[in-house]
Amino acid sequence: MFRNQYDTDITTWSPAGRLHQVEYAMEAVKQGSACVGLKSNTLVVIGSLKRSPHAELSSYQKKLAKIDDHIGFGIAGLASDGRVLIKNARTQAINHKYTYDTPISVQRLVLQISDKSQVSTQRSSKRPYGVGLLISGYDEQTGTHLFQTEPSGNYYEYKAIAIGARSQSARTYFEKNYQTFEEADEETLILHALRALKGTTGDNVELTSKNASISIVGKDRKYKLIEEEQLEPYLAKLEENAAATTEQQPAEQQDDVDEEMVQ
């Protein structure tokens, strides 16, 4: 992306009808490590690929967050911006529980978070959040939901989706397989998520129990995070089934990015 005279102020239009600062924020999402999500009729799974500044010495940046027993977030982009939205969502969830004694509706939480993002595209004193979210949720009245939000304030609902660096290969994988997701069980969904994630790791990076993590929400169950040694059995199964895996498209070309900033 090239600099031009219309990109220093968030709220100034370019003659082509674009808001460059908002588009740069969307670029930050594309450069964050990938997040994938998919759902069945009863479960929603989010998988994330984590980065570490120094693989051996430091911990990995956490990218999956529990908002409530029935809602999970996955982030791609600036992790610190993500934390702000996570904190806001948790506050809304707990306030809803206090006022109404029921779990907050996923759709309505997504709407509020997206409205919050939209505000920062229209005020000169702000900047857009440099983070994209995958939001998984279960609702008693309307069932499972998987949403994607953008820094622009747009949000979309999906059966399966992936965001972040090299996520095109994961989306292609989902497009080939999504028809079987509706009736799939927990293990099948997790393996699909891991298989989709595997295509986003890039050259010379293996998918391991250190850099991958999975979260699940769904009907009659509480938010569950699967990582570290709990993820090992699933990764082992992935190896076993490797031969049967559908062929995947080559990974997208990747821009040079400051990996310490963008998680």
Add this chain to the structure above:
Amino acid sequence: MSMDNFGLYKLMHEDAPKNNNPLLEQPTLAKTHTTDPIVTGTSVLAIKFNGGVAIAADTLASYGSMARFRDIERLKSFGKYTIVGASGEYSDFQYIEEQVKQSLIDRDYQLDDGRSTTPREIYQYLVRVLYNRRNKFDPLYNVLVIAGYENGKAFLGQTDYLGTHFEDVTLATGYGSYIAQPILRKFYSEKNGNITEQEAKDILKKCLTVLFYRDARAADKVQIAVINDQGPKIDEPIKLETQWTFKGF
């Protein structure tokens, strides 16, 4: 009930000894809150049955001991799944109905996301509103019964102007809590909770009749409403049959 809780009338009256306290010369400038209800409804009764909840109240709003408004509705439907019945200050109930419809029910239509506010949500919201107003020492002077049926589950709960709240399988407010509640509880336990819609309506009607005999603020014009998987249904008012020829009367 006294309208002059602090005895100001006596102090201000011409014949009363003059007091030099300047505060007493302009008592109306002080901020006042509702300390007594003015126009009031009496008992609300409700009982769960197989596949729903029945709720009943008479149609009278009294002004003190005067039967002032004889054809008002004290049972209102709140959205697709809930009926709320109110005892106590009728204007406060009208205010509550308006607020809840605006902030909860209308919002369901505005968002159009396939969700409808549930009985439990309305119940808990009302509890919070009433408790909040009590903490401002400006209570909404009601005892509310919230009856609902949603997702195959019946809901029945009560809250009052202090924010006290509880759920039960049978409920009765006001005089009804002394007179009707024991009848309803006995009926419910004898039937082991296995009650048809018609049986529920019949026992409520019987309790309303007993209340009409014993509660001087009760009327013989009543409404019985049912909430089940068909949604809320509030019947037109009916007249209770009474028998006044007993020797004791």
